[in-house]
Amino acid sequence: MGRLSRAQRIRKRPDFIRIQEGGIRVTSRHFLLLLAPSSDRNLPPRLGVVASRKVGGAVERNRSKRLVREVFRQSGAVFPAGIDVVVIVRPGAHLLSCAQMEAELQGVAPFIRRRAQEVLRRAHPSS
Structure with a gap:
C-alpha cells in the first residue's frame, strides 16, 4: 500500500463542504461519491473520505x-x-476486501466518467 500525495488529497474543511453541497452524486451499494470541479483543471484528481x-x-x-x-x-x-x-x-464497507471494493468502483466507473465529464463541462464551458 502506498500513500496519496498531498496534491491528491482534499484536506481542508471548506473544500469538503463545497463538494458536499454542490457535488454531483454517484451511488453504489457501499459508497456515495460526490464529484466537483477542482480549482485547476490540470491538477490530478483529489480524494476526500468521510466515514461517520x-x-x-x-x-x-x-x-x-x-x-x-x-x-x-x-x-x-x-x-x-x-x-x-x-x-x-x-x-458494511469495512467488511469488503480491497478486491471487492475495487470491483464495486469498477462497476460504477462508466457513471463516474460520464458525471465527471458533466462536471468539467459545467465548470469550463469554453474547453
Missing part, C-alpha cells in the same frame, strides 16, 4: 477509509484530472 459513526467504531471507519484511499490510488484512470471526489462510506 454509522459505519462502525474507529477501527471499522479507519479500515474503510484506508481501503478507499488504496482503491483510489490503484484506479486513478477512473477519475479525470481536474475533479475533486468525496467518498462517503456507508455501513
